[in-house]
Amino acid sequence: MKVKISVLILILFCVILNAQSLYNTKLYGFNGIVKTVTSYEYENQDLKKENYKSKTMLYFNTSGELTKSIRDIKSSDRIYTFKSTFISAKNKVFQLRYDYDSKLSDSITYEKINKNLYSIHGKEIETNIKTIGKQFIDDFGRDLSSDYEYYDGSKIIEKYSYRNILENNLVTKYINNFDGKLVTENLKYYEFDENKNPTKILFFELDDKSTKKIIIREFTYY
Numbered sequence: 001m002k003v004k005i006s007v008l009i010l011i012l013f014c015v016i017l018n019a020q021s022l023y024n025t026k027l028y029g030f031n032g033i034v035k036t037v038t039s040y041e042y043e044n045q046d047l048k049k050e051n052y053k054s055k056t057m058l059y060f061n062t063s064g065e066l067t068k069s070i071r072d073i074k075s076s077d078r079i080y081t082f083k084s085t086f087i088s089a090k091n092k093v094f095q096l097r098y099d100y101d102s103k104l105s106d107s108i109t110y111e112k113i114n115k116n117l118y119s120i121h122g123k124e125i126e127t128n129i130k131t132i133g134k135q136f137i138d139d140f141g142r143d144l145s146s147d148y149e150y151y152d153g154s155k156i157i158e159k160y161s162y163r164n165i166l167e168n169n170l171v172t173k174y175i176n177n178f179d180g181k182l183v184t185e186n187l188k189y190y191e192f193d194e195n196k197n198p199t200k201i202l203f204f205e206l207d208d209k210s211t212k213k214i215i216i217r218e219f220t221y222y
Helices: 002-014
Strands: 034-042 054-060 066-075 078-088 092-098 104-114 117-124 129-137 143-152 155-167 170-178 181-192 198-204 211-221
Touching: 104 129
Parallel strands: none
Antiparallel strands: 034 054, 034 211, 054 066, 066 078, 078 092, 092 104, 104 117, 117 129, 129 143, 143 155, 155 170, 170 181, 181 198, 198 211
16 A cells, blocks of 8 residues: 555656646735745634644645645644645646544545636545535635535535635635534634734624634744
């Protein structure tokens, strides 16, 4: 298995081109030549680093392509780490995902259909679970929405989708639909850095303005 995985990665790197594809700084709305973005998620106003609920690190190359992501999730006294490697080609992005044991769990291909649409095809390595979906972006490359269906063989076992509502290049509302259960999150941005990237994001209930969670971001640049 390890030999096959190494050959797959080598083949994917051999087709890398300079043309910017889907997963890049434009998709996230980042400004400047971003090197890394570290996001700490908190459930209350106690914003000490050690109190985060989850931490996500995104790594970009000098062309603005996302190359790697690392997500730490706290659970009782343990931290579970999940990693992804992104390999960008002319009209495709290949994502290799690893579980908390650093074992390759699944692979996903995002392929450009037209200026505003990518198709998504994923496969879990050791099961029959497959993912088929679509991702939509606006004319400026911002992430608008995605729709996913998860299959076990030919049977649909889950459906998931999300919608981003944008205003002035920032997400003001995020609508999550998992198997018919809708969750809406409203966002407000604070404390912009020298490149006009927000370093503090509040997620709140629209009715009573109560805070649901807070994200603190740290940017580094080339």
